[in-house]
Structure formats: structure tokens, C-alpha cells
Amino acid sequence: MLVPYSPPKLIAIDMDGTLLGSNGRVSERNLAALRSAEAAGVEIVIATGRRHAFAMRVLRELNLRRTSALVSSNGTVIRTIGSAELLHRSHIPLSTALWLCEHVAEFRSTLVLTFDTVGEDGDDSRGALVVEETSGLYANMDRWMQSNEPYIAHVPSFEEALRGDPPTQMMLCGPIAHMRRAEALLAEHPLVTPIGADSRPDAEIALHRTEYPDHDLCIIDILPAGCSKASALEHLAELRGISMQNVLAIGDNWNDVPMLDHAGQAVLMSNAPEDLKQIAGERGWTIGPSNDEDGVAVAIEAALEITSTLNATEKPLMVV
Numbered sequence: 001m002l003v004p005y006s007p008p009k010l011i012a013i014d015m016d017g018t019l020l021g022s023n024g025r026v027s028e029r030n031l032a033a034l035r036s037a038e039a040a041g042v043e044i045v046i047a048t049g050r051r052h053a054f055a056m057r058v059l060r061e062l063n064l065r066r067t068s069a070l071v072s073s074n075g076t077v078i079r080t081i082g083s084a085e086l087l088h089r090s091h092i093p094l095s096t097a098l099w100l101c102e103h104v105a106e107f108r109s110t111l112v113l114t115f116d117t118v119g120e121d122g123d124d125s126r127g128a129l130v131v132e133e134t135s136g137l138y139a140n141m142d143r144w145m146q147s148n149e150p151y152i153a154h155v156p157s158f159e160e161a162l163r164g165d166p167p168t169q170m171m172l173c174g175p176i177a178h179m180r181r182a183e184a185l186l187a188e189h190p191l192v193t194p195i196g197a198d199s200r201p202d203a204e205i206a207l208h209r210t211e212y213p214d215h216d217l218c219i220i221d222i223l224p225a226g227c228s229k230a231s232a233l234e235h236l237a238e239l240r241g242i243s244m245q246n247v248l249a250i251g252d253n254w255n256d257v258p259m260l261d262h263a264g265q266a267v268l269m270s271n272a273p274e275d276l277k278q279i280a281g282e283r284g285w286t287i288g289p290s291n292d293e294d295g296v297a298v299a300i301e302a303a304l305e306i307t308s309t310l311n312a313t314e315k316p317l318m319v320v
Contacts, residue, residue, distance in 0.1 A: 006243070006245040006246045006264050006265075007246065007303070007306070007307040008042055008246055008247060008248035008264070008265065008303050008307070009041075009042060009043065009240075009242045009246040009247075010042065010043045010045055010233075010236075010237065010240065010242060010246065010247045010248070011037055011042055011043070011044055011045065011247075011248045011249075011250070011300060011303070012045045012046075012047045012071070012229070012233055012247060012248070012249045012250070012259055012263065013044065013045070013046055013047065013249075013250045013251075013296055014046075014047055014048060014229075014250065014251040014252060014253070014256050015046060015048040015049075015050060015055060015058070016048070016049070016050070017212075017252035017253055017269065017271060017272075017291050018250055018251055018252045018256075018269055018291055018295070018296060019046070019250075019291070019296050020058065020291065021291050021292050022291065022292050024058070025058070026058065026062060027294055027297070029294040029297040030294055030296045030297045031062060032297070033294075033296060033297035033300040033301055034062065034064065034296075034300070036300070036301075036304060037300050037303075037304060038064070038065050038068075040304055040307070042304075043065070043068050043069070043240065044064055044065070044068055045068060045069045045070070045071060045233070045236065046059060046064075046069075046070050046071065046081075047071040047075070047229045047232065047233065047249075047251075047256075047259060048070075048071065048072055048074075049073070049074045049208075049210055049219070049221060049255055050072060050073075051072050051073050051077070051114055051116070051124070051128065051129075051168075051169075052070060052072040052073075052077055052079050052084065052116070052118050052122065052124070053118055053122060053123050053124040053128065053151070054147075054148065054151075055070060055072055056070070056081070056122045056123070059081060060122070064081055065081070065082075066080065066081060066082025066083065067080055067081075067082060068080065068081050068082075069081070069087060069236055071229060071232040071233065071236070073114060073116075073168050073169040073221075073223075074169065074208050074221050074223055074227070074228065074229060074255055075090075075223065075227045075228045075229045075230070075231055075232035075233075075258075076089065076090045076091075076116075076168040076169055076223055076224060076227050076232075077089050077090075077116050077118075077168055078232055078235065078236060079118065079122075083120065083122075084118050084119070084120060084121070084122040086118075087235075087236070087239065088232065088235050088236075089116060089168065090168065090223075090224040090226075090227050091165075091166040091167065091168055091224060092166055092167050092168070092169070092170060092204075092205060092222070092223070092224050093166060093204065093224075094162055094166045096191070096204045096205060097113070097158075097162050097166060097167055097170065098158075098159060098162055099191075100170060100205070100222065101158040101159065101162070103185070103186070103189070104172065104182060104185065104186065107136075107172055107174075107178075107182045107185075108132055108133060108158070109132070109133045109134065109135050109136035109137070110136035110137060110140075110172050110173050110174040110178070110179075110182075111131070111132065111158070111170065111171070111172055112129055112130070112131055112137070112170065112171050112172075112173065113129070113130040113131075113158060113161060113162075113167045113169075113170050114128065114129060114130075114167055114168055114169040114170065114171070115127060115128055115129075115130070115165060115167050115168065116128075116168045124151060125151065126150060126151055126152065126153055127151070127153040128151040129148055129151050129152045129153070130152070130153050130155055130158065130161045130167075131152055131153075131154055131155070132154075132155060132156070132157060132158055134154070136173075136174055137173060139174075140173060140174050140175060140216075140217055141173050141217070168224075169221060169222065169223055170221075170222040171219055171220060171221050171222060172219070172220040172222070173217070173218070173219050173220075174217075174218065175216050175217070175218070176211060176213065176216055176217070176218040178218075179209075179218035179219070179220050180218070182220055183195065183207060183209065183220050186207060186220070186222070187207065190202060190203075191203055191204045191205065192204075192205055192206075192207060193205070193206040193207065193225060194207055195207045195208060195209050195254065196254075196257065199225060199226055203225040204224075204225050205222050205223060205224060205225055206222075206223050206224070206225050206226060206227060206228065207220060207221070207222060207223075208220075208221040208223060208228065208254065208255040208258075209221070209254040209255060210253045210254060210255045211253065211254060211273055213273060221255060228255075228258035228259070229251075229255065229256060229258055229259040230258035230259045230261065230262040231258070233247060233249070233259055233262065233263070234262065243264070244262055244263060244264060245264035246264055247262075247263040247264050247265075248263060248264070248265045248266075248267070248299070248300075248303055249262075249263035249265070249266050249267070250266075250267045250268075250269070250288075250295075250296055250299050251266075251267075251268065251269070251272075252268065252269035252271055252272045252291065253272065253273070253276070254273070254276060256268075257276075257279075260280075260283075260285055261283065265286070265303070266280075266283075266285040266286065267285065267286045267287075267288045267295070267299040268280040268285050268286070268287050268288070269287075269288060269289070269290055269291055269295045270287055270288065270289055270290045270293075270295065271290040271291055271292070271295075272287075286299070
């Protein structure tokens with residue numbers, strides 16, 4: 001059938017497993033596609049689970065448009081890429097964070113608190129990440145821990161760290177089976193919105209999951225209620241005066257599901273988990289090439305080609 005096609009004015013792209021290849025870098029073809037989109041007047045928005053400063057380690061050298069937005073910490077913070085200007089930020093209430101530390105007591109060795117300490121240079125300081133007992137983290141996240149060492153504060157107890165500013169994000173990291181037990185413990189509580197569920201009326205936090213089956217690694221992100229990559233993109237789209245129908249979202253993992261659902265067009269990478277690819281088929285998302293096959297570039301090139309054709313024919317319809 002024929003349905004209206006809305007050319008993208010904003011393209012939201014996940015980083016790890018999507019824009020970045022397995023080598024942790026952006027390919028030449030992907031970078032060329034980003035620049036072509038910007039030249040066509042499309043805003044490129046990076047939407048990542050990474051905190052702002054950790055994402056900028058990669059993005060700084062790409063020289064994207066300075067006023068474009070970076071959605072970080074899975075949607076709790078939005079800043080510009082160039083000057084790190086704060087556009088939006090959400091926090092987990094201190095009382096909720098303290099309760100959570102107690103509630104997940106058996107998983108505390110895998111718990112990390114994240115605080116937004118970004119300065120004008122786009123970098124942050126020690127204390128942006130706070131850990132307590134780290135044996136569980138070094139067992140599964142050793143490279144991440146080493147990369148972030150300058151920003152990690154080791155504290156005797158999380159309660160001590162929660163006497164000042166509230167965190168933007170908390171996360172549990174570990175083997176998939178272990179994290180599924182942590183997720184189940186959290187999801188049964190009425191203050192918590194489970195992964196993939198509509199927000200509970202009295203919920204104070206929302207859960208998001210990222211899984212890497214090849215590495216037996218799962219990250220459970222604990223965010224303020226209502227926060228996701230989708231909520232951040234909706235806020236940004238409102239700031240920019242555009243419709244979510246004019247947003248193309250590209251991702252590869254469970255934490256990308258909200259933005260893929262809410263965008264006008266959605267592309268899931270073929271390196272996504274198999275059960276997520278099944279959901280993609282049910283929801284009508286396009287499944288593109290993998291992150292090692294320039295899947296982001298393929299999606300952007302297709303969108304720009306369709307847009308160019310529509311501009312020439314003035315018949316904004318597509319067949320589905």
C-alpha cells in the first residue's frame with residue numbers, strides 16, 4: 001500500500017554496535033554519510049548510553065556540526081557537541097537513589113553511579129562515576145574500568161556519595177544471567193517501570209537493558225522515571241520545531257527500542273540480538289547491514305536518495 005513518507009530532518013544514531021565498528025571507530029563511509037546528511041540540512045544526533053565526556057572521546061575527531069545535539073546516559077542528558085551547552089537534564093531523586101542502593105544490596109559490587117560533571121570543554125572530572133566494591137565490575141568490565149579510571153571515585157559506601165548532587169543514572173553491569181536476576185528484583189517493585197513497559201503512575205525510575213551475548217555482558221540502566229532515548233529525542237524535536245515523523249532512528253540494542261518505536265522511520269542493525277530482530281519484523285522496522293558493514297551509511301544514503309527523488313517528483317509516498 002502507499003503511505004506518506006516524511007523525509008528525515010533529524011537522524012538519531014546509537015554509538016556502540018551501530019555507528020562504531022567492532023574496532024570502536026567510525027568507518028570512512030559512515031563518516032562520509034554523516035557529512036552528506038549535514039550538507040543536506042539534516043541534523044545528526046548521537047544517542048548513546050555513554051555519558052557525554054566518554055562519547056566525546058570518539059565524536060570530537062569527527063568534526064560534526066557544533067550545534068548538533070548529543071543525547072547521553074540513555075536520554076537523561078542532552079548537550080551540544082561543540083560547546084557542551086546543556087539543553088536538558090534529568091536526575092534520580094536522592095531519596096530514590098538511596099533506596100535503590102539498599103534494595104539491590106546483593107548486586108552492589110556491580111553498581112555504578114553516574115553524575116553529570118561536564119565542563120565547558122566537554123570533559124568531566126573524577127567523581128563523574130562512583131563505585132564502591134569493584135570486584136564484580138573488573139570481572140566483566142575491565143576495559144571500561146581502565147578507560148574511565150580518571151573519572152572514577154572509589155567510596156566506602158554509596159550513601160556517602162549521595163549526600164550532595166543527585167545522580168543522572170545508575171547502572172548494574174555483569175553476566176547476563178546475573179543481571180537478569182537483578183532486573184527481576186527491580187521490576188517487581190511498584191516504584192520501578194520494567195523494561196519495555198508503559199510507565200507506572202507512581203514510578204520513580206525506569207529500567208533499560210543493553211546486552212552483548214558474545215561477551216556474556218548485560219548492562220541494566222536505572223534512569224529517572226520516563227527517561228529514555230525516545231523522551232530525549234521528543235524533547236529535542238520540540239526544541240527544533242520538528243515532528244517525530246521526520247526523525248530517522250538507527251540502533252542495535254534493547255536500550256534503542258524506545259527511540260526506534262517513536263521515530264517516523266527505524267533501522268535496526270543486523271548485529272542486533274536475534275530476539276530483538278524478531279521484534280523488528282513485528283513492528284515494521286527495517287533491518288540493515290551490521291555495524292561492520294557500514295549499516296549506518298547504508299541507512300543514511302537510502303534516506304537521502306529517497307528524499308532527493310521525492311524532491312524531484314514531489315510525490316511523497318512510499319510502498320510498504
